[in-house]
Amino acid sequence: MFRKGTQRFSFHCSCFCAIIAAMAQTMPARSPGAELISCNPATGEEIGRAPQTMPEEVARAVGRAREAQREWARHTLRERGRLIMKARQIVLQEMEEIALLISQETGKPVAEAFSMEIATSLDLMQYFARQASRLLSPQRISVGQYSLMGRSSYEIYKPLGVVGIISPWNFPWATPLDEVVMALVAGNTVVLKPSELTPLTGLKIKDVLFRGRFGYSPAGRHAAGEHDLVHAGAHQCRTSRTVSGNDLQYSIRQTGAF
Numbered sequence: 325m326f327r328k329g330t331q332r333f334s335f336h337c338s339c340f341c342a343i344i345a346a347m348a349q350t351m352p353a354r355s356p357g358a359e360l361i362s363c364n365p366a367t368g369e370e371i372g373r374a375p376q377t378m379p380e381e382v383a384r385a386v387g388r389a390r391e392a393q394r395e396w397a398r399h400t401l402r403e404r405g406r407l408i409m410k411a412r413q414i415v416l417q418e419m420e421e422i423a424l425l426i427s428q429e430t431g432k433p434v435a436e437a438f439s440m441e442i443a444t445s446l447d448l449m450q451y452f453a454r455q456a457s458r459l460l461s462p463q464r465i466s467v468g469q470y471s472l473m474g475r476s477s478y479e480i481y482k483p484l485g486v487v488g489i490i491s492p493w494n495f496p497w498a499t500p501l502d503e504v505v506m507a508l509v510a511g512n513t514v515v516l517k518p519s520e521l522t523p524l525t526g527l528k529i530k531d532v533l534f535r536g537r538f539g540y541s542p543a544g545r546h547a548a549g550e551h552d553l554v555h556a557g558a559h560q561c562r563t564s565r566t567v568s569g570n571d572l573q574y575s576i577r578q579t580g581a582f
Contacts, residue, residue, distance in 0.1 A: 411536030
């Protein structure tokens with residue numbers, strides 16, 4: 325998920341780092357205080373509500389993510405991996421609750437939520453936390469006989485900065501969380517737009533990462549050593565068009581549809 329020999333990663337997003345969750349819907353929010361209503365597709369029952377984020381709030385969140393990324397990128401791969409493992413431990417402790425939420429928002433069986441979403445994301449979190457140094461450390465490249473002339477060549481990996489992720493409704497946990505983890509390990513911060521059909525699962529991702537030390541303290545203030553890297557709200561596709569039209573367009577990797 326990265327290109328060798330360039331400064332661009334398609335890895336999607338302390339001393340602590342973070343993520344920005346800017347959640348979306350098919351129509352723009354018309355006023356502050358607007359909400360998305362999440363319903364169980366099997367029963368039509370309301371599960372809960374998520375606040376929608378206005379366009380100007382999303383723009384501010386992107387600016388804060390860009391500012392926070394500079395500090396986060398200075399941390400070592402080992403430090404980033406350690407925090408990913410802390411978040412993974414929270415997922416392990418709450419996986420029954422998470423599986424039920426996924427089932428309620430998507431209609432898939434709880435067993436499938438475990439096997440196809442939670443189990444796979446736990447594996448990925450552990451893999452990248454442990455293998456980041458091997459995957460992303462500078463690599464020396466053979467230059468053949470040019471080495472006799474004192475020449476050398478290296479592959480050096482550098483983060484993009486702020487990465488945009490648009491995730492689908494049918495894998496609302498594994499798809500965005502996996503890409504967020506890869507982004508963080510690679511030194512990026514992230515703007516995440518979960519599907520308007522599964523906003524509560526997106527909020528749960530934010531919650532897990534908050535408590536894993538990737539953002540605000542529970543009181544809403546910064547804990548010692550933390551940076552402004554995690555935000556959450558709900559927004560809609562007009563913001564995605566705005567973001568993709570500015571200087572972030574080359575950092576955005578779309579992973580799903582509205």
